[in-house]
Amino acid sequence: MNISIEKKRSDCSVLPKGWQREEVLRKTGLTAGKVDVYYYRGVRSDASLVPPIRQTASIFKQPVTVYKTQESKVKTDQKHERTGDKQEKPKQLFWEKRLEGLTACDANGVIGTTSLPKYIKPLGPYTSDATTIQSLATALHVSSQQITGQTGSKQAIMENPGVFLNPEQPLIAAVTITKEDVRRQEERVKRARLRLQEALAAA
Amino acid sequence: MNISIEKKRSDCSVLPKGWQREEVLRKTGLTAGKVDVYYYRGVRSDASLVPPIRQTASIFKQPVTVYKTQESKVKTDQKHERTGDKQEKPKQLFWEKRLEGLTACDANGVIGTTSLPKYIKPLGPYTSDATTIQSLATALHVSSQQITGQTGSKQAIMENPGVFLNPEQPLIAAVTITKEDVRRQEERVKRARLRLQEALAAA
DNA sequence: CGGAGTGCCTTA
DNA sequence: TAAGGCACTCCG
Numbered sequence: 001m002n003i004s005i006e007k008k009r010s011d012c013s014v015l016p017k018g019w020q021r022e023e024v025l026r027k028t029g030l031t032a033g034k035v036d037v038y039y040y041r042g043v044r045s046d047a048s049l050v051p052p053i054r055q056t057a058s059i060f061k062q063p064v065t066v067y068k069t070q071e072s073k074v075k076t077d078q079k080h081e082r083t084g085d086k087q088e089k090p091k092q093l094f095w096e097k098r099l100e101g102l103t104a105c106d107a108n109g110v111i112g113t114t115s116l117p118k119y120i121k122p123l124g125p126y127t128s129d130a131t132t133i134q135s136l137a138t139a140l141h142v143s144s145q146q147i148t149g150q151t152g153s154k155q156a157i158m159e160n161p162g163v164f165l166n167p168e169q170p171l172i173a174a175v176t177i178t179k180e181d182v183r184r185q186e187e188r189v190k191r192a193r194l195r196l197q198e199a200l201a202a203a
Numbered sequence: 204m205n206i207s208i209e210k211k212r213s214d215c216s217v218l219p220k221g222w223q224r225e226e227v228l229r230k231t232g233l234t235a236g237k238v239d240v241y242y243y244r245g246v247r248s249d250a251s252l253v254p255p256i257r258q259t260a261s262i263f264k265q266p267v268t269v270y271k272t273q274e275s276k277v278k279t280d281q282k283h284e285r286t287g288d289k290q291e292k293p294k295q296l297f298w299e300k301r302l303e304g305l306t307a308c309d310a311n312g313v314i315g316t317t318s319l320p321k322y323i324k325p326l327g328p329y330t331s332d333a334t335t336i337q338s339l340a341t342a343l344h345v346s347s348q349q350i351t352g353q354t355g356s357k358q359a360i361m362e363n364p365g366v367f368l369n370p371e372q373p374l375i376a377a378v379t380i381t382k383e384d385v386r387r388q389e390e391r392v393k394r395a396r397l398r399l400q401e402a403l404a405a406a
Numbered sequence: 407c408g409g410a411g412t413g414c415c416t417t418a
Numbered sequence: 419t420a421a422g423g424c425a426c427t428c429c430g
Contacts, residue, residue: 231412234412234413235412237420
């Protein structure tokens with residue numbers, strides 16, 4: 001156990017929720033003994049991918065002026081201090097709203113929309129296929145869980161999505177992949193391989 | 204050509220030789236227009252390595268109290284102003300004297316001295332092998348020239364080293380590496396390799 | 407962590 | 419009030 005503290009990282013009641021304060025002691029050089037203070041937004045360790053909401057890199061690792069209290073010390077909020085990994089990150093619902101009305105385009109104009117397969121059913125207070133696709137694509141990229149869609153009661157979700165919508169799952173009704181679905185997909189792959197083989201033979 | 208002078212750096216007759224005065228005008232902020240004065244010791248650009256004479260880093264860029272003349276202005280010595288890169292740095296002779304009597308040691312005491320190879324002959328008003336080795340080692344580390352030793356007349360150097368000693372070369376007589384020297388060294392390397400090979404084979 | 411550059415307290 | 423002195427910020 002160290003007596004001298006070289007790094008100290010903690011939540012802090014005077015900061016917006018989810019932000020942490022880190023104090024780092026300079027150990028060498030002409031300025032040894034000085035303390036640099038950094039503020040981090042609490043980012044989960046599995047957040048290597050995040051939903052496509054713009055984030056500005058410069059909010060990390062910035063020097064910040066310290067305004068001290070009269071006791072010359074910023075008090076740490078013990079009530080909120082973390083004891084382990086139990087911190088639960090607030091999940092944002094309906095983030096897809098931020099992207100509504102936006103479309104991908106290139107020099108030739110808007111890039112055509114994609115339509116949903118029949119067995120993907122939108123669910124929730126959203127109507128457009130584009131939003132549903134964004135939701136599903138993000139879940140497939142980001143989630144470390146299996147993607148099942150919303151498995152709760154459809155009526156309950158529609159009446160009170162803030163409570164009953166599962167934020168870990170995309171805005172689609174529960175999807176069941178049957179053995180027949182798997183067989184059809186395998187069939188499709190086999191046909192595609194055959195056509196490729198024929199094309200190579202003809203060349 | 205600028206009318207307003209933002210930086211001015213010059214030699215100054217009231218300062219010790221080699222020191223320069225710089226005046227920097229504050230350009231922004233509440234104190235814009237204020238002038239900060241810095242004093243620098245003129246350090247050569249090639250002085251990334253210097254002989255092992257202790258130098259204190261804190262002599263650079265320190266605030267210094269300015270004692271002004273009665274005219275409230277420190278006069279600039281125009282005679283000594285530099286016109287280009289022609290400044291010649293004074294070379295220190297006999298700096299090895301400062302290290303005489305010092306020896307390296309560790310917890311077990313003094314670390315054994317090294318003896319000179321036969322073909323390295325000390326030269327100059329110095330006797331100890333330790334001083335000669337310091338001189339040679341420093342030259343090998345610091346110099347960007349080839350190390351030849353003192354190539355001038357031995358008698359002239361001994362009688363008037365302040366004039367005839369070449370400060371760019373270590374305090375050893377001129378060394379000639381013959382083809383025979385090269386052959387012997389190659390022989391030595393070959394034998395060492397053979398012994399290594401045998402040791403590996405025996406293992 | 408260093409360094410340029412400003413803020414601001416102290417001194418006369 | 420101005421200049422000196424030095425703490426401090428902020429950027430690389």
